[in-house]
Amino acid sequence: MGIVSPGFHGRRRRSDVKLPPGQYLTEDFPVLSAGPTPRVGTDAWEFVVTTETGTRHRWSWAEFRALPAETPTVDIHCVTKWSKLATTWTGVSLDTLLADVETTADYALARSYGGYTTNLPLQDLVDGQAWLAYRFDDEDLAAEHGGPVRLLVPHLYFWKSAKWIQGLDLLTEDEPGFWETAGYHDYGDPWLEQRYQGD
Numbered sequence: 583m584g585i586v587s588p589g590f591h592g593r594r595r596r597s598d599v600k601l602p603p604g605q606y607l608t609e610d611f612p613v614l615s616a617g618p619t620p621r622v623g624t625d626a627w628e629f630v631v632t633t634e635t636g637t638r639h640r641w642s643w644a645e646f647r648a649l650p651a652e653t654p655t656v657d658i659h660c661v662t663k664w665s666k667l668a669t670t671w672t673g674v675s676l677d678t679l680l681a682d683v684e685t686t687a688d689y690a691l692a693r694s695y696g697g698y699t700t701n702l703p704l705q706d707l708v709d710g711q712a713w714l715a716y717r718f719d720d721e722d723l724a725a726e727h728g729g730p731v732r733l734l735v736p737h738l739y740f741w742k743s744a745k746w747i748q749g750l751d752l753l754t755e756d757e758p759g760f761w762e763t764a765g766y767h768d769y770g771d772p773w774l775e776q777r778y779q780g781d
């Protein structure tokens with residue numbers, strides 16, 4: 583009779599299970615932008631949350647930077663199949679920004695300077711899952727990576743992490759954004775490989 587340790591199912595290494603299906607690891611930080619890089623000065627920068635009733639909540643750069651910041655270390659996964667593990671950012675949690683926003687909306691449309699949009703369920707932006715990030719790797723966020731401020735929602739494919747974020751529209755009905763209108767998945771869970779509509 584052999585001895586079998588409970589729970590032992592072979593030599594699957596930890597490094598194999600940290601990557602979603604179909605992804606490969608990169609040490610670089612590729613730049614993926616659908617258009618030119620908007621240059622947004624912090625003097626003119628603002629972040630605006632507009633609720634389903636039309637109420638606007640606005641933060642200037644100074645007001646935004648006065649909010650408590652967090653320094654999450656997260657894995658990011660691009661739909662073009664690169665993943666980057668343990669990236670460190672500094673930013674303000676959406677929990678902080680949405681704390682005083684009264685809404686019954688279920689959806690959000692992120693809007694960027696330059697016109698990019700992407701949609702997410704509002705519940706994917708709260709409970710410690712999303713930030714407005716302004717530093718990467720202890721440096722101010724470079725313009726090509728979305729500086730001065732980008733959305734960071736690491737549990738979804740990286741196209742949901744809108745660079746040069748300007749605002750969020752809170753909506754009672756889902757409204758597809760730029761890539762979602764072009765055939766990409768509405769939700770985009772990398773662990774379920776939700777790359778395109780129908781996946």
Ligand SMILES: Nc1nc2c(c(=O)[nH]1)N[C@H]1C(S)=C(S)[C@@H](COP(=O)(O)O)O[C@H]1N2
Pocket residue numbers: 611612613614615616617660661694696698726727728740741742743744745746
């Ligand atoms: N405003 C804006 N945000 C964007 C994009 C874009 O083209 N414009 N591209 C998305 C895609 S497809 C990816 S993979 C990531 C790329 O971020 P990076 O250029 O910092 O790697 O940004 C996302 N956010």
Ligand SMILES: [Mo]
Pocket residue numbers: 614660661662740741
């Ligand atoms: Mo992407």
